[in-house]
Amino acid sequence: MLGLAPPGLFGFEGRVVVAEITGSESFIHVTTAGATGVALARGGVELQPEAGVQPHVDPARVMAFDAKGRFLPTRPSPIEAAA
16 A cells, blocks of 8 residues: 655655545545555545645555555565564
8 A cells, every 4th residue: 555654765756546535544546657556544635636745655565466456565474574
């Protein structure tokens, strides 16, 4: 998941597709360079479609999925790390 985080992490320019306010968090669907991701923001963040945003990625919290929606591990599991 992408996060709307403070500077210092890997960031890029994007455009809002839709923002979903779910109470204490907002899920912001962002498109950039032909790809779409979902950013998690704490609190109710009201953004209009097509608004420019600068999401930042925390590599330690990235989750990736293949074209069929299957989870792709981005780091070794605790069992693999212990081996």
